[in-house]
Amino acid sequence: AQRVTQPEKLLSVFKGAPVELKCNYSYSGSPELFWYVQYSRQRLQLLLRHISRESIKGFTADLNKGETSFHLKKPFAQEEDSAMYYCALSGGAGNMLTFGGGTRLMVKP
Amino acid sequence: NAGVTQTPKFQVLKTGQSMTLQCAQDMNHNSMYWYRQDPGMGLRLIYYSASEGTTDKGEVPNGYNVSRLNKREFSLRLESAAPSQTSVYFCASSDSWGGQVDSGANVLTFGAGSRLTVL
Numbered sequence: 001a002q003r004v005t006q007p008e009k010l011l012s013v014f015k016g017a018p019v020e021l022k023c024n025y026s027y028s029g030s031p032e033l034f035w036y037v038q039y040s041r042q043r044l045q046l047l048l049r050h051i052s053r054e055s056i057k058g059f060t061a062d063l064n065k066g067e068t069s070f071h072l073k074k075p076f077a078q079e080e081d082s083a084m085y086y087c088a089l090s091g092g093a094g095n096m097l098t099f100g101g102g103t104r105l106m107v108k109p
Numbered sequence: 110n111a112g113v114t115q116t117p118k119f120q121v122l123k124t125g126q127s128m129t130l131q132c133a134q135d136m137n138h139n140s141m142y143w144y145r146q147d148p149g150m151g152l153r154l155i156y157y158s159a160s161e162g163t164t165d166k167g168e169v170p171n172g173y174n175v176s177r178l179n180k181r182e183f184s185l186r187l188e189s190a191a192p193s194q195t196s197v198y199f200c201a202s203s204d205s206w207g208g209q210v211d212s213g214a215n216v217l218t219f220g221a222g223s224r225l226t227v228l
Contacts, residue, residue: 099151
């Protein structure tokens with residue numbers, strides 16, 4: 001079975017501080033990992049996926065298979081980063097997307 | 110393009126009442142999904158439809174039924190609502206389902222959500 005754990009329900013930082021949203025997963029094969037984001041009054045949307053290896057809105061995430069983690073990082077948080085963030089995993093062909101419990105990020109001025 | 114449209118946005122039901130949540134997508138996607146979002150539990154898959162004409166249970170299907178009416182539309186029905194079904198429901202679609210890594214299979218487009226309260 002595949003499982004995604006986001007240990008922090010709420011993360012509060014000041015503007016300009018570094019941010020790391022933690023995501024740990026459990027899956028025996030080679031997973032595909034995603035971060036989805038939901039800004040206030042907006043729809044849930046894809047932020048980034050590990051396969052793309054790109055930085056979106058200053059966020060990056062590296063898949064660490066040894067630690068089974070896919071933490072989301074940004075060196076300098078902005079107020080507009082305040083949102084609900086969900087880590088998600090797919091085991092590939094024939095597997096559904098499994099979401100973590102979500103972390104609410106609050107960036108204070 | 111509207112993307113994924115779901116109705117209604119809000120609904121209050123009494124225990125035992127029935128209702129249907131409607132979802133339509135205009136992106137010619139093959140796969141459609143219904144999730145529920147509860148605090149601290151993330152999004153949990155209720156039912157999905159990998160392609161037109163097929164539906165399958167997800168993680169939490171009890172108390173729900175679905176219909177893939179055509180390629181565009183995927184409805185979720187609560188036959189006898191219970192307070193435990195108070196939640197925010199999201200419909201989503203994707204180009205394909207469970208495909209190979211680096212396909213569009215797991216890139217989901219979500220609707221705006223439907224907040225359901227069962228008293």
